[in-house]
Amino acid sequence: RHLEDNPLFNSGKGAVYTAEGRHELDASIMDGRDRSCGAVTGVTTVKNPISLARLVMEQTPHVFLSGAGAEVFADETEVERVSNDYFSTPYRREQWEKSRKSVHGTVGVVALDLEGHLAAGTSTGGTTGKRFGRIGDSPVIGAGTWADDSTCAVSCTGHGEKFIRNTVAREVASLMEHRDLSLEEAASEVIHEELEPGDGGLIAVSRTGEIAMA
Ligand code: ASP
Numbered sequence: 001r002h003l004e005d006n007p008l009f010n011s012g013k014g015a016v017y018t019a020e021g022r023h024e025l026d027a028s029i030m031d032g033r034d035r036s037c038g039a040v041t042g043v044t045t046v047k048n049p050i051s052l053a054r055l056v057m058e059q060t061p062h063v064f065l066s067g068a069g070a071e072v073f074a075d076e077t078e079v080e081r082v083s084n085d086y087f088s089t090p091y092r093r094e095q096w097e098k099s100r101k102s103v104h105g106t107v108g109v110v111a112l113d114l115e116g117h118l119a120a121g122t123s124t125g126g127t128t129g130k131r132f133g134r135i136g137d138s139p140v141i142g143a144g145t146w147a148d149d150s151t152c153a154v155s156c157t158g159h160g161e162k163f164i165r166n167t168v169a170r171e172v173a174s175l176m177e178h179r180d181l182s183l184e185e186a187a188s189e190v191i192h193e194e195l196e197p198g199d200g201g202l203i204a205v206s207r208t209g210e211i212a213m214a
Pocket of ligand 1: 127
């Protein structure tokens with residue numbers, strides 16, 4: 001939440017603009033203890049989308065809520081609400097006006113606690129000028145976010161479409177699981193060999209505390 005509130009990042013306050021000049025936010029969270037997870041996409045009035053994703057995980061039988069349905073769910077919770085222009089910042093407006101593609105500034109968090117449990121979360125405004133309704137990888141479990149205590153926790157950033165096609169976050173864990181690669185080797189193989197230069201990157205932590213920032 002602290003990072004979402006910081007306008008430096010493309011998530012929460014400081015999120016990029018959509019083609020229509022609004023903000024549609026995506027977030028997901030996953031608990032490596034039992035693969036419980038929650039995600040929201042296209043939310044427009046929730047100050048901290050990562051909190052709503054967590055409530056989807058903890059308080060509903062579902063994993064993923066979108067747009068209007070996610071807002072209705074938010075109405076039933078205590079999450080803080082804001083008007084859509086709360087997310088606006090001069091820097092992102094200028095970027096939108098120049099219509100540059102943005103792939104920087106998504107918030108990714110991975111954690112290993114003292115008991116050996118892993119968790120991951122990702123929160124983003126998406127890509128500058130994105131089409132109404134477009135969903136990237138950030139709220140998609142297995143693409144932008146993954147956590148499992150038996151392998152690693154992963155959070156991705158970059159061109160979401162490429163990360164969805166390559167199910168990047170889960171792929172890193174799979175390479176550790178099935179080919180016995182280290183976290184660093186797995187992350188590097190996915191980012192540098194399966195993806196192309198400029199597609200994006202990831203942060204990850206393994207069950208043994210190894211850290212990768214490919
Ligand atoms: N991966 C995000 C998306 O495609 C954008 C980003 O990481 O900046 O929505």
